[in-house]
Structure formats: C-alpha cells, structure tokens
Amino acid sequence: MSDPQSDPRTVRFAEHDENHRAGFASFVGRPNAGKSTLTNALVGEKVAITSSKPQTTRHTVRGIVHREDSQLVLVDTPGLHRPRTLLGQRLNDLVIETLSEVDVIGFCLPADEAIGPGDRFIAEQLTKVPHQPVVALVTKTDRVARDALAEQLMAVEALGRERLAGRGRQDDGFDAIIPVSATADDQVEVVADELVGRLPLSPPLYPEGDLTDEPEAIMVAELVREAALEDVRDELPHSIAVVVDEMAPREGRPEDRPLVDVHASIHVERDSQKAIIIGRGGRRLQAIGTEARESIAKLLGTPVYLDLHVKVTKDWQRDAKKLGKLGF
Numbered sequence: 001m002s003d004p005q006s007d008p009r010t011v012r013f014a015e016h017d018e019n020h021r022a023g024f025a026s027f028v029g030r031p032n033a034g035k036s037t038l039t040n041a042l043v044g045e046k047v048a049i050t051s052s053k054p055q056t057t058r059h060t061v062r063g064i065v066h067r068e069d070s071q072l073v074l075v076d077t078p079g080l081h082r083p084r085t086l087l088g089q090r091l092n093d094l095v096i097e098t099l100s101e102v103d104v105i106g107f108c109l110p111a112d113e114a115i116g117p118g119d120r121f122i123a124e125q126l127t128k129v130p131h132q133p134v135v136a137l138v139t140k141t142d143r144v145a146r147d148a149l150a151e152q153l154m155a156v157e158a159l160g161r162e163r164l165a166g167r168g169r170q171d172d173g174f175d176a177i178i179p180v181s182a183t184a185d186d187q188v189e190v191v192a193d194e195l196v197g198r199l200p201l202s203p204p205l206y207p208e209g210d211l212t213d214e215p216e217a218i219m220v221a222e223l224v225r226e227a228a229l230e231d232v233r234d235e236l237p238h239s240i241a242v243v244v245d246e247m248a249p250r251e252g253r254p255e256d257r258p259l260v261d262v263h264a265s266i267h268v269e270r271d272s273q274k275a276i277i278i279g280r281g282g283r284r285l286q287a288i289g290t291e292a293r294e295s296i297a298k299l300l301g302t303p304v305y306l307d308l309h310v311k312v313t314k315d316w317q318r319d320a321k322k323l324g325k326l327g328f
C-alpha cells in the first residue's frame with residue numbers, strides 16, 4: 001500500500017484556485033473524422049484506439065487533459081451514424097445520452113473530404129441537445145492546401161447556419177470553427193483552449209495523473225480487438241467483439257516478477273469468420289495473441305499471460321440479449 005501522504009494525487013487534488021474550470025467534452029463526427037487521434041493528441045498518450053478503418057471506437061473512452069487552470073475530460077463517443085442494426089441504434093442512443101451530459105461538443109469534420117449526408121445527419125442530431133455549445137473542428141488540415149482549407153471552413157460555417165438553426169440559441173450556427181491537425185500538432189492547444197473556455201468553474205473532477213477512467217478490462221478488450229482486426233478489416237469489418245472473461249494477477253509470483261493472467265474471448269458471427277481469425281494451423285490467432293499481449297503488457301506495465309478463445313456468437317450485432325452480455 002502506498003502512503004497517502006506521499007501519493008502526489010492527495011496533494012494536488014486539494015490545490016486549486018477559484019478560477020479553475022473543469023468539465024466534459026465529447027467529440028462527434030462521422031467514422032474516420034479523426035476523433036480518436038485528436039483525443040490522443042490532446043491527452044498526450046494513447047488512450048483511445050485509432051484505426052485506419054471506420055467505427056472502431058465502440059466504447060466510451062475518456063481521456064483527461066490536466067492543465068494548471070483546468071481539467072478537460074474527453075468522452076470519446078462512438079461515431080454517430082445512421083442506425084442500420086440494433087447495435088447502430090444503441091450507439092446512437094448512447095451518443096445522444098452522452099452528449100446531453102457534456103459541457104461542450106466538438107464536431108469533427110475532415111478538411112480533406114467534402115461535407116456529405118453523414119455530416120448533415122449528425123448536425124441534425126445535434127439539435128436534440130440544444131443546450132450544449134458546439135465547436136466545429138476541421139481536422140486533418142495538414143492534408144489540404146490553404147485555399148482548399150478556406151473553402152472548407154466556409155462550407156462548415158454554412159452547414160452550421162443551415163442545420164443548427166432552430167436550436168433556439170441566440171446565434172444559430174457553430175459556437176466556433178477551428179482548423180486543427182492532430183498529427184502535425186497544429187492548433188491542438190487552440191482546440192484545448194476553446195473547449196476549456198466553455199467549461200464551468202469547478203475544482204478538478206479527477207486526480208491528476210489519471211489519463212482515463214475506462215475500466216482496464218475494456219481497454220484490454222479493445223487492444224485484443226485492434227490486434228484481431230489487423231489485416232482482416234476488409235473481410236470482417238464489424239463482426240468482431242472482444243470480451244475479457246477474467247483478468248487477475250497470478251498468485252504466488254515473486255513481488256519483483258508479477259504476471260497478469262488475461263482470459264479473453266473473440267466473438268465472431270459465423271464459422272467462416274472463426275476460421276479466418278484462427279488462420280491456417282492457428283497461425284493468425286497466434287500472431288493476434290503476440291501483438292495483443294505486447295500492447296496489454298505496455299498498458300498494464302507488467303508482463304501478461306494471454307489466453308484467447310474464438311467463439312461464434314451468431315448475429316451478435318442484432319441480438320439484444322447477446323449485446324448486453326458483450327457489454328454494449
């Protein structure tokens with residue numbers, strides 16, 4: 001047990017001045033808009049799972065930006081999208097529910113893609129949360145030339161005027177529009193400032209040093225899922241769910257050589273998908289295990305024994321009971 005007096009959290013948690021701001025922000029945007037990457041750039045460490053393919057962010061992962069004057073808690077929502085399956089519907093309900101509890105919303109729109117029906121759909125959804133300020137974040141600015149960016153900024157401004165009208169706020173449209181590149185670290189600080197400026201006066205909500213309050217098991221499951229999706233994203237776009245069945249430090253280990261046992265199940269929808277995940281002679285599953293084990297060990301800071309099982313859970317995306325069991 002650590003001594004609470006020497007635990008830096010105890011001390012820092014107590015100190016704050018009355019101008020301190022703290023609260024919640026959430027990023028929305030269609031799949032691949034750059035939400036996870038921006039979250040990571042703001043928090044400064046990998047907490048959300050990014051991928052080059054849409055819709056990997058299924059769980060609400062929070063990253064926390066600690067600053068002298070403020071604490072910004074980022075709720076990384078799943079991509080808002082038109083619901084096609086029960087899972088889609090649940091995600092959308094979850095998003096609206098999450099959004100109505102945050103202090104400010106960041107609407108991510110990539111600079112290098114024309115505004116489309118997906119963006120308009122999200123803008124319309126935002127009228128369901130009329131009390132939250134919405135800051136438009138034009139992401140991936142490193143991918144476009146200056147005049148293309150200027151045009152996109154105007155298009156975004158028009159989107160706000162057209163689609164956010166009727167929210168009943170004084171000024172229709174976005175509360176601010178900020179161009180940003182998370183990968184080039186351009187304007188990331190400005191995004192933080194704009195979001196923080198819209199948070200209420202409040203002491204810190206979390207102890208300093210906390211980067212995320214996502215239960216470790218969920219982050220571990222995400223790491224396995226990320227490894228399992230490697231190379232097969234085109235074949236199995238959204239048919240994989242991962243559940244950590246058990247996770248515990250192994251008993252009887254010497255104190256300086258701890259080991260964490262992780263038992264996880266990879267759920268797929270069909271036998272054919274199970275075969276893909278396992279691979280010839282079990283080689284894919286082995287590779288998934290190796291990659292996931294390394295990233296989990298990094299996350300937990302201890303060596304890990306990882307035991308993976310592949311299970312066929314028919315139509316898990318459509319079955320409410322199974323979805324509940326899988327943690328959605």
Ligand SMILES: Nc1nc2c(ncn2[C@@H]2O[C@H](COP(=O)(O)OP(=O)(O)OP(=O)(O)O)[C@@H](O)[C@H]2O)c(=O)[nH]1
Nearest residue numbers: 032033034035036037051054055079140181182183
């Ligand atoms: N060049 C460039 N690429 C970026 C930037 N931000 C994100 N990307 C890339 O865009 C892709 C999608 O980024 P994510 O952060 O995963 O997007 P997301 O909105 O979280 O996606 P979902 O999880 O599908 O909702 C990834 O390949 C990123 O590397 C940026 O500022 N510049």
